Amino acid sequence: MTSPLLRALSVLALGGVLLSTALTGCAMPAESSSAPESTDEPIASDGSSGAPQAAWLDATAFVLKTEGDACAPHIGDFIAGEQSLEIVLVEGDDEMCATVRTPQGTYVALPAAFDSSRQVELTVTEAGREKTELTLPGLADGEVIPADRMAEQTPAVARIDDHEIAVLTSGSSTCPPGSGTLTALSETEGSVRLHSHTDTICTRDLVPQITFVAARDIAADAVLTLEGHVDADGAPIVLTFVR
Secondary structure, three states: OOOOOEEOOOOOOOOOOOOOOOOOOEOEEOOOOOOOOOOOOOEEOOOOOOOOEEEEEEOOEEEEEEEEOOOOOEEEEEEEOOOEEEEEEEOOOOOOOOOOOEEEEEEEEOOOOOEOOOOEEEEEEOOOOOEEEEEEOOOOOOOEOOOOOOOOOOOEEEEEEOOEEEEEEEEOOOOOEEEEEEEEEEOOEEEEEEEEOOOOOOOOOOEEEEEEEEOOOOOOOOEEEEEEEEOOOOOEEEEEEOO
């Protein structure tokens, strides 16, 4: 029996690129036997033509990838059912945005009572586009989200496909990282450096930021050092893929 619907707000961030459905921790397209007869029917994402895609960052949150103009989308509606989420993305009001197609990343924290050890069904509606259905597989190290805990938003990494990762950090909403590079030391070890492409004055707020980084020949159990970032004790931040 479906639980009562909950409504919540989530946070936005920046990023983008393709998603493989064959990798643990990545969203798999929902099954679809035929094309929808109307635009009101959800379509299954196959990772092509800039369709929305998603991957786990940790056991409490995931990254949602879309493509649009140079302005990041906003979550206009966020509806939670029983292990299902409906996310409606909207364009910002009065924003002047370059029309070039740009990959975007949105940080999404799971609502209370969701169980990340079980699969999560997503329905994503982009501004001016059709609904898309995605399925996030359950995690071996998943957990039930307690009602009294906020998402930590600590640095994390999601494996998008064999050629790309998504890195979660936090920083000014006006100065997001523009790109990143991965230096592979071996199949199971590497370092990630993020680059800022802005010369604007940065506000002092802190928001989640998603940077998508090309990553070839990196194993699912790889350990990555995030250059230029340290934890509260001053130690280098080490990222691993959630499974």
